[in-house]
Amino acid sequence: MAILLAWRGLMFLVLLAGGGQASDNTKKCNLTAENPSERKVLSLLEPLTNQNFTAPTTSGEKYTYIFQVCGDADGMKDAGVVQKSVDGKQVPIGRYNSTQVYGGNDWVMLIYKGGETYDGHCSQEERRAIIMISCNRNTLAGQLSVVLENRDRNKECFYLFELDSSAVCPVIPSKLSAGSILLIVAFCCLAVYLIGGFLYQRLVVGAKGVEQFPNYAFWSEIGNLSADGCDFVCRSRGSRDEPPTYRGVPTEPVEEPEERDDHLLPM
Template sequence: MKVFTVPRRGSVLVWTFVMQLVLCWSVVFATNGTKACKLFSESDSERKVLSRLEPLAQKEFSADITDEKESYTYVFKLCGDAGGVTGAGVIQKDNKDKIKKPKVIGQYTSTEAIGGNDWVMLIYNDGEPYDSHCSNEKRKAIIMISCNKDTNTDKLVVVLEDRNRTRECFYLFELDSSSVCPPTESHLSTGSIILIIGFCILAVYLIGGFLYQRLIVGAKGMEQFPNYAFWVEVGNLTSDGCDFVCRSRNREEAPAYRGVTTDALEEEPEERDDHLLPM
């Protein structure tokens, strides 16, 4: 006895709905990009600067700092949760104390963006307050993203932590990337355009003429070359034209003086004096 199993229609519909929901969410998340960053003071100019960093959105970068007393790992994420910490754009991890909670240096929900031709300065504000430095103000991270067309991997570098002041302390990071490089515009000169057009016309002439001679006319060998008879005579025609235009006198030189030629003497009839003899 054969037993036929019928798939549960309800479970199939549920799984289909779940897959569609996941796909929709992934599309929304992928296209969100730099829009996840909330500007400290919303402006079109800063939003335009942020749009230049779209290739780096949702990417995570890290850098390690180690000395005799301290060892930290800094994690930076553009418009995303660095190290999985909600709202954090830059965090600091204590490598000597794994249990210690990561310290938030700056939040991407309070972002400032300043840009130049080949650089972007990103500022994350509202980090965790200092314990005894900088009048207990909140930490701030400054990420200097510079153009570097030669780099293949974007590497984060910790420059310094400036906390020996009463206010406006900050952490400074550097990141070289080709994403902020201005687009290179290629302008062709008039001569280049003429050369390109000439090469295209020549290619069409050669290929089209070759196909015509071979397929239509039925030529073989060198006869397949378009206008073969003409191009063979080009050298002779050019030489004749140059000779006609450039030469100023006839090639045959006139004699320096007129003399009696041997031909004239030979052709002169022999004078006979037989009539003078007595009969």
């Protein structure tokens, strides 16, 4: 059980580090000039897809603006930005099937063309919307705001919107080395193993005392074997009991036996 919990914890960390499988909702946008660099910039906006961003109306205004990244804003087919009046009328001012995108170090400019034509402005050309998305690490998606509606010109009129998001922020390089990351993963797995094993032994098995330690018999046997090996390699206790095989020369002079030949002298 404890091993299973540790394995699940490891898999969770791997998925967390990998960030999961990225979707490809931004591919719904048709670029006016398809090229890999623009597509790569557009892919940065993937976390912002499948959600509407609404610019709040202020006093005196009669329109609300709804924006969606590569999706139907306010449910309107092919419309990336919709102007909605107080009576509910929807006017597409930019379509995501005619998209341009530019990117910098900490910003992305998304342009939707092909909106509904003006009635009496800008030589009755098609409307277009420019959404300036700037880096803000404190929020995934801030409040959409209307910066400018430029229609007092003959051509190339536009609506300008602004949105803050952490999705376009540059990636901060990790200061951790590969060895440090492996150690963190190892310690996390060890913590999952110990905590999960402790809870299993205590709550399921009903163990008490040191028996609550997961796989206590296995680890205690490992400890005993390690101690025996250390004792065998590092200690020389067995050689002290053997009798010495070498006897040193005595330092005191050896006494010569006294010759007793007095009986040979004449009396």
